[in-house]
Amino acid sequence: MKKKTEQKLINFIDAHRLIDEGDKLLIALSGGPDSIFALHFFHKYKRRFKIEIEAVHLNHKLRGNESGKDEKFCEQLCDKLGIELITSQVDINKLKEKSKKSIEEIAREQRYKFFEYTASKLHSSKIVTAHNQNDNTETVLLNLLKGTGIKGISGIPIKRGKIIRPLLTLSKEEILDYLKQAKLKYRIDKSNQENDYQRNIIRNKILPIIISEINPAIHEAVFRTSKNLRLLASVIAKQSEEYYNRYVIADDNSIKINFSLYEEVEPLFVDEVLKLTIEKFLQSDVSSKDITKLKGLYNSQVGKEVKFKENHSALRERSFVLLKRTKKTNFTGAKIKVGHSIQIADQKISIRKVKNSRFIVHEPGCEFVSLNVENPTFTIRNWKDGDKFIPLGMKNFKKVSDFLTDKKVPSSQRKKQLVLTYRNQIVWLVGLRIDERYKITTTTKQAIKLCLS
DSSP states (O other), X not given: OHHHHHHHHHHHHHHTTOOOTTOEEEEEOOSSHHHHHHHHHHHHXXXXXXXXXXXXXXXXXXXXXXXXXXXXXXXXXXXXXXOOEEEEEOOHXXXXXXXXXXXXXXXXXXXXXXXXXXXXXXXXXXEEOOOOHHHHHHHHHHHHHHTXXXXXXXXXXXXXXXXXXXXXXXXXXXXXXHHXXXXXXXXXXXXXXXXXXXHHHIIIIIHHHHHHHTOTTHHHHHHHHHHHHHHHHHHHHHHHHHHHHHHEEEOSSEEEEETHHHHHSOHHHHHHHHHHHHHHHHSSOOOHHHHHHHHHXXXXXXXXXXXXXXXXXXXXXXXEEEEEEOOOOOOOOEEEETTOEEEETTEEEEEEEESOTTSOOOOTTEEEEEOOSSSOEEEXXXXXXXXXXXXXXXXXXXXXXXXXXXXXXXXXXXXXXXXXXXXXXXXXXXXXXXBGGGOOOTTOSOEEEEEEO
């Protein structure tokens, strides 16, 4: 039985080309049965694969003294086998106090962060994590219930970057039987028996019923399906990337999704492109709710905005959706005198007197107004609902909101639109139009130059 399990694992590693001659493996060692199996297996077969092995252990401090005992156990085992072990500690509960993420998410992030750091430090070519078929089944069911899409239900990838997961070919039962026959000791995490986490509920309550009542070989069945779905997911991912490059324009602070995507591409790929877009935008995992929110903007009114995480939002424009990162600003308005300038975000407004209004030279970004007042003080502020002015060339008042609509000013720019006022009258819709009442005429005694840069 032992030899059969070992050969099954060797065949899997060879078939998927998980290890190359000369590799330096870093084995993630928790002290539990799976990682202990992995450590002993690669220690035994390091000559066969022509590799070097080292180990890494992260103490999460989640189980009090038990966590310390896990670390000590790993140290003693590696010392006995002559394997270098790198250890570290992190207080997950303290990190949880400052995060909205679950303890499981935080612990996972910290583990992989430490594994990657250690691999870089030791020049390891591969990182081995000891996920087995049971873990894969739990992941698939969890993601299926969350509605994460094809990628989610394709399970745990066999390899991703430096990380390889050779034990995915084995069930938990095969690993435990092997350890029992080989009389190898390991640590038990009793928290796995508690149903405080979703994964534990699936492991301890749902899967036993499926195994006894429906399919005793569910882990093998799900693993086969996962492999097929991964192949399908890779094809979809490749095509989605092509659609992304065709319909999405990205820069450092924003992403534009052209509405042609919705009109020309099959719904399956639309969802995948939106998911890819949000992943790039938020730099984090995407939920089905995120995709639904973004998708809903297509049939919304121009100007409709939805929020994602802090300082990240999506805005419906006329022919595209704009995803943007926004910087918080506390600007509520400011006074500005002639001869001065003011910087507001990325806009600079300056006001200067003109010595002779008869010899005005027009410049890009500048307007000239007539105000027969010595050293007037203006107010610069964001426009607001109800604001009206008489646009240059017109006779009647027009709402600023209607003027912006007529000019097809994008919703993302409308919110930042400034107005320059004098005694509560709009003198200049900054960068767009002055008020008819302040135009230069033959009776102008004092001309003022307004510039936006």
